[in-house]
Every structure is written in C-alpha cells, then in structure tokens.
Amino acid sequence: MTLHSEIFEQPERLASLLDHQKQAVLEIAKAIQSRNVQYAFLAARGTSDNAGRYANYLWGAHNGIPLALATPSLFTYYQTPPRLNNALVVGVSQSAQVKDGLAYPAVLIAHGINDQRVAPWMSAKMTARLQAATSSNKPILLRIDYDAGHGVGLTRQQRNREVADIFAFLFQQLGNR
Numbered sequence: 001m002t003l004h005s006e007i008f009e010q011p012e013r014l015a016s017l018l019d020h021q022k023q024a025v026l027e028i029a030k031a032i033q034s035r036n037v038q039y040a041f042l043a044a045r046g047t048s049d050n051a052g053r054y055a056n057y058l059w060g061a062h063n064g065i066p067l068a069l070a071t072p073s074l075f076t077y078y079q080t081p082p083r084l085n086n087a088l089v090v091g092v093s094q095s096a097q098v099k100d101g102l103a104y105p106a107v108l109i110a111h112g113i114n115d116q117r118v119a120p121w122m123s124a125k126m127t128a129r130l131q132a133a134t135s136s137n138k139p140i141l142l143r144i145d146y147d148a149g150h151g152v153g154l155t156r157q158q159r160n161r162e163v164a165d166i167f168a169f170l171f172q173q174l175g176n177r
Helices: 003-033 046-063 072-076 120-133 156-174
Strands: 039-043 067-069 087-091 107-112 140-145
Touching (some): 039 046, 046 067, 140 156
Parallel strands (some): 039 067, 039 087, 107 140
C-alpha cells in the first residue's frame, strides 16, 4: 500500500466510520442539544490544536457554536481555570487515540526546536507512540529543525529545506525515487 492508494481509500474509510459510529454520534448530538450550550472549549496541546481549528470552522458553520482553544497552562501552571458555565468542553489527545497493532501509513512529523507553542517532547511522544503501535513497515519519522520555531519567521533557506524534506518524503512514499 502506498500513500497514494491510502489517499484514495479515505472516502470508503469515512463512509465506514459513519456507518459504524452514526448512532453514537446521534446520541452525543442529542445530549449536547438538550443542554444550554453557548460555546465550545477545546482542551488540547501541541498539534492537537489543529483539530481545534478545524472544529472551529465545522461547529461554527453547522451549529453556530463558537469554539475557543484552551490555554492549558491556565489549568496546570497558573491553576486559574476559566469559567466554563454552559460550555461544551472537548479534550483532544492524538497520542491517546493511537491503537496498537494498526497498520499506520507513513508519517513525517516536523518540529522546530524553538517553538513557543509546542514543546519538543510532544512531537517526540507522538512519533514514538506511532512507531511503537504500528504493524506496518512504513516509516514514522520526526524531523527536527534546531533553528526554527512554529513556522512563523522562517528564513527562505529554512523554508526551502523543510519543503524539500517534505517533498522527498512524499516522493519516496509515492514510489518516485
């Protein structure tokens, strides 16, 4: 199986997911609708914030529910959590969703060591968790840039190196050497 074939499997996989999880989704939606939910609050760290950005558009477009991304340090470091009255609170953890024995596709996780938003151990943890769990022989790699941050403010040379590495990874997975 190649990355190319995995991309074309997505519609079938999503349809299967909907077939098998539709009842659970309907029950969750009914429970949310029965409450006076005024907004959603997503508790995530690191790359899980990307799921929150997507959810922000999805929930906003379909339900009119505004979504705020949590600042976890308010809970853990400052111990001053926000008031969450009438909020739908959703926790997202990518590494907790990794299942042992699944054949995961090839993955390239990129991280800038000077990232102020995502600690390096988070990307390393996700990479290690996927490597330990997968039953495939596909590479699961961690790319570290020791001069970069969260992507903003990269020099042209840094951006070019990153893009070159990503394309090399993709071409290798698509069978173009």
